[in-house]
Amino acid sequence: MSFIPYYSDLVHPAVLISSIAIFHTFIAHFSIGMGLYVIICEYFAYKKNNMVLLEYTKKNSSLILFIATVLGALTGVGIWFVISIIAPFATSTLIHNFVWFWASEWVFFVIEIVTILLYYYLWGKIEKKLHLIIGIIYFISGYCSLILINGIISFQLTPGKWLETKNVWDGFFNPSFLPSTIARTGFCLILASIFSTLIISFLKNSDIKKYTGRISTIFIVVGALFCIVGTYLWVQSIPENVRSQLSGGNTTLTHFFHYYIITGVILIALSIILELIFYKYFNIVFSIILLCVGMTAFSYFEFTRERVRKPFLVRDYVYANGIPLDKIDEINTTGILEYTNVILKRKELTDVQKGELIYTSECYSCHSINGFNNLRSKLEGLKAEDIFYVIDGIGYNPLMPPFVGIESEKKYLAEFLQDRLSNK
């Protein structure tokens, strides 16, 4: 018996989770990269005794405080809330297995928040060296939380030896762990650079615009190198059959991956040109353009990563619709309706209502009837008998889990789909 199925007419769960997750990770990567950015600027400001640069650094640190500790922290909690609602079983697995990694991540999170508060409010109130040290601790703890979370996220894609050993360290240091850490380090640097242009665009003095533009360019270039190496290694680290989906096997996925690369290249080229050559004219419009292109590139990467994992939430362990692989035999004999947590008494349901329930527990996590990845475009006009055969075969699509349950349930589902698709 599993959880109560979650259903909403308002937003599809896949849309809900991807929007909040992309927004959050965008900010999270920025806040780590910016940590490095401000300590480097602060260091040079002291060394060259440059008060303007110091003022610039302080403004950048305010971006961390007002964006990362509010929007960043809370959308992070938001992701947690959302996944526990739309994929409770998989979330439960991730939480139980990695509890000490989450708990350690919490420790770094506390250090991060406390040090960024101290760093910001103690500008000019304590000795320079100590202030810089607090900044360094902020950056290190932020980076450590990235490493921890990335271990868990990459585990979902490539659980590796964990599937046999169930040893948590095998799961954490999985095949795509290192490549994605490298790529994400690159994202941090790139995002710090483009966020810093928010402050650069308001600088009046053109010397300082030039100088800070250069620092930001260095961040972009180094970040790009990390990204290229990381993405290349990441593609190598995923299983062979999945990789082929990425390079032509599945059209949508291949497009996502290509758009990620194209928008990424545009972002890097554009930032270098603007920050290095047109620094004098740099204004908020440029900055917003960079942020938008950055957000787009970043979204395509996260889309790719999400879709490459299909049809699983944890590869070879639990499907995206929350059905664990080791329960399939059981469900195929007793039925999905037996497994699904139904609060209404099952006997009271009509066949179509039963079908709806099956749809909610097996298909809804990836499809909707009319909106997101809708079934209307795929099945409209078909009779229940034809839909029955389509359902029979969905397991052959590499992005979809097979239908699980007994024969009569396939019929209920087909009847429900025909019923729903025949009336608008």
Added chain:
Amino acid sequence: MLNTIAVVPNYTEMLTAPAVIFQFLYVFTFLLHIIFVNLTLGGIFSILLCKYIYKTYNDSVYNSIAHDLSFINTYNISLTVTTAIAPLLFIQILYDKFFYSSSIIIAYYWLSIIFAIIIAYYFNYIYKYKLFYLKFRIAGGTIFMVIVFILFLYTTFMLVSNTLLSVNPEIWKEQYKNINFLNIPTIIPRYLHFLIGSIALNGIFICIYSKARKSLNENIKTKMFILGKNMFIYATLLQFIVGFWFLFSHKKMIWLNIVQGYGLILIILTVLFSLYIIYLFIKNGSLLLITIFGILTLILMVILRRLTEVYYLEPYLKNLKFVSHYQFSALAMFLILFIIMLVLFAYLFKCIHKNRI
């Protein structure tokens, strides 16, 4: 009964350490969290109270107090959010089957608290730094804090509802069909009990703050202290009524369990400690003692809360299935990092104290 038990999922879960460790960490980190929750919520209440006194009696000292309190309130919000993560994590280890289920039932309301907190946080910043048009209005912006207060009242109400719903699986069925928060057992007295507790605890905090801040002038300090003292005393007197209302609003089986077991001792001690604090306040006794007994009272209440939770879940707990798969090396990593954090903070604060310019 069978029909309702069936809605609690029954798959087997992995336990990576002995359950008592999780129980301890859950209760301990929840205690840390609830302190900051109380300070935040009580803090906003006291800011509004000061604004009210300022407007009615035209005493500008209260306006300064309000501003001063709004300054620390953003720190309290930060710490509330940071300390929330840990109990949220550990409750999922023990009771995710209950907690996720109730979150699914009130999904939108539950998710909306994220937005409520974000907006409240920013509004508090706007008020604190007098941003936008507030720059020109020294005493203005109360409306921002009123909204912050409403948003946090909403947030805490949802938290209380979700917690209560999670321990009452027998009402999931009706709530899943049609949510009605007021039908959740004990919700009103429990929520009031929590709000009044926040005001009392914040009263003690304001007293400490008035003594600790050296930069404040004497007049502000005295009035601040009196404010905190009165907040504690009146809230606690009210709490004696609401607390017992809450106790007897539980099902008979539950309150009998409480008063026939350790619960009774906890309740008696709480009443005695609270009376002692009031006595200390009236006699101008030691603030240190007040603080210690204040925290002790809070600890007693957190334990009582935990005890009640267990009584509620008892019929379901025996159906939970766990398999042990201990990860002591990963546990050690967490403990070591936790200790490093404590040492680091102690060291940093010492350095900051020495290196101020």
